[in-house]
Amino acid sequence: MLDHARQRRRRREPRMVKPPRSRRRPQDAPGRAYVGRQGLGLALSQAACRVFTIHAAAAMVHSANASHESAMNILLLCLAGFALLSHPVQPATEAATMHATGTFDVKVTPQVADNPPAQASGIGRLSLDKQFHGALEATGQGEMLASGDGAQSGAYVAIEKVTGSLQGRSGSFVLVHSAVLVQGVPQDWTVKVVPDSGTEQLRGLAGAMQITIADGEHSYDFRYSLPE
Numbered sequence: 001m002l003d004h005a006r007q008r009r010r011r012r013e014p015r016m017v018k019p020p021r022s023r024r025r026p027q028d029a030p031g032r033a034y035v036g037r038q039g040l041g042l043a044l045s046q047a048a049c050r051v052f053t054i055h056a057a058a059a060m061v062h063s064a065n066a067s068h069e070s071a072m073n074i075l076l077l078c079l080a081g082f083a084l085l086s087h088p089v090q091p092a093t094e095a096a097t098m099h100a101t102g103t104f105d106v107k108v109t110p111q112v113a114d115n116p117p118a119q120a121s122g123i124g125r126l127s128l129d130k131q132f133h134g135a136l137e138a139t140g141q142g143e144m145l146a147s148g149d150g151a152q153s154g155a156y157v158a159i160e161k162v163t164g165s166l167q168g169r170s171g172s173f174v175l176v177h178s179a180v181l182v183q184g185v186p187q188d189w190t191v192k193v194v195p196d197s198g199t200e201q202l203r204g205l206a207g208a209m210q211i212t213i214a215d216g217e218h219s220y221d222f223r224y225s226l227p228e
Contacts, residue, residue, distance in 0.1 A: 024129060097207075100167055100222040102134015108144070123147055128160055138164020144177070154181045169226070171202030175209065192222065202226070 148154015
């Protein structure tokens with residue numbers, strides 16, 4: 001009788017379920033920054049990212065098997081996805097190429113070699129003094145090194161600083177020249193702006209200049225770009 005009474009009492013009494021072990025949540029960890037599910041859901045502007053973040057955050061908080069490090073990794077992935085959707089990478093835009101033309105006067109003055117190596121090389125050294133007219137109103141001063149007589153075959157390099165106004169924008173920049181002369185005809189002639197040499201309103205200037213000599217007159221065709 002006693003055993004039957006005990007069995008009936010066990011059937012009537014509700015079974016006590018052992019509560020799950022208390023685990024430290026990511027937001028309770030000392031020294032850790034945590035963004036809750038609700039905060040993430042409100043911050044996301046993209047619907048797809050919002051759904052993904054809510055599900056990932058739910059798994060992060062409620063999964064009994066997830067470690068603290070795994071939870072933080074999931075959260076970082078959610079934030080990375082949000083950043084990409086909220087701030088998509090914009091394609092780089094190239095600065096518009098501008099065009100400046102005009103003429104220039106140049107005075108070339110031979111210089112005396114002032115050291116034994118320069119004297120032994122036989123390479124000519126000349127100073128440049130220019131005055132630009134047209135879209136480029138400026139002066140140019142520099143130096144040239146040249147090989148050959150300048151009438152048949154030879155080569156030259158030069159560095160020139162230009163100071164003035166380029167289509168209304170004032171400042172200075174540096175040009176580097178290089179050319180080969182074959183039977184009186186220039187080849188591989190380049191005149192380029194030295195990178196980062198622009199100053200004042202010409203800061204960031206880039207481009208190249210084409211020089212034409214016809215009937216004793218010098219003209220330039222300058223294609224360049226400037227940051228907005």
